[in-house]
Amino acid sequence: MVVPGPVSRRAVAVAAAATMLLRTARVPRECWFLPTALLCAYGFFSSLRPSEPFLTPYLLGPDKNLTEREESKPDCLLVLKVLWNDFLVCYSSRPLLCWSVWWALSTCGYFQVVNYAQGLWEQVMPSRHAAIYNGGVEAASTLLGAVAVFAVGYIKISWSTWGELMLSLFSLLIAAAVYIMDTVGNIWVCYASYVVFRIIYMLLITIATFQIAANLSMERYALVFGVNTFIALALQTLLTLIVVDASGLGLEITAQFFIYAGYFALIAVVFLANGTVNIMKKYRKQEDPESSSQVTPS
DSSP states (O other): OOOOSHHHHHHHHHHHHHHHHHHHOOOOGGGTHHHHHHHHHHHHHHHOOTTHHHHHHHHTSTTSOOOSSOOOOOOHHHHHHHHHHHHHHHHTSHHHHHHHHHHHHHHHHHHHHHHHHHHHHHHHSOTTTSOOOHHHHHHHHHHHHHHHHHHGGGOOOOHHHHHHHHHHHHHHHHHHHHHHHHHOOOHHHHHHHHHHHHHHHHHHHHHHHHHHHHTSOGGGHHHHHHHHHHHHHHHHHHHIIIIISTTTTOOOHHHHHHHHHHHHHHHHHHHHHHHHHHHHHHHHHHHHHHHHHHOOOO
């Protein structure tokens, strides 16, 4: 075939070159083979149910408390009402309320200190100027905290009587540890204060968890600990928004830790006052029967 003109000849040459490339080019199998194989395998195994013919008779056996009749869905309002009643019953117990309040407040402060401790250490000793041991300190504090938790089982104390005062004392020690970590510009002192802080918190949170569980039935564990955790996280969010976030005060890291130390000191003052009042009430109740028994009719 004769192709007239130079333009037509050039087009024919380009078409011939493209045809040769298509014939010799190889499409990489990796682009389509693996996804196709995975999709085929998924479709096969999703349709494969070898236990289905045997599962229903097994679940409907005489030793299982199941029937083929479908139960009606529970009423949402009824569920909420039951949860609210359980909530009131749980938190009407004064010891449980006391330990739960400390649990939520201290967990909020603990999360704040742990989350921003690395930033404080970086300011005290920048990592670009010297070797840091932040990971080792975290590991050591966790290990020593576990040892303290194990040892607390051997402490014999009436937590129902002295619990609030002990919470106040240890909260004050936590406040002191956070304050020292904030004000002393030595990285090793910061490390030691952080270890003390975590040991005390892990010790107390274990005691608080046990005291809360001791005043509950097992069915209500999830409700109480869920509510306590929610309150702790809500308080942490509020504290972060006020102290850390730029839309709030947006304080520097040292000022933040000063506020955290004051936060734990405030917890200590509240539980000290409440614990003192409760101990005085208990001793008055013990003295009243004794004084009435000493009075004799004339």
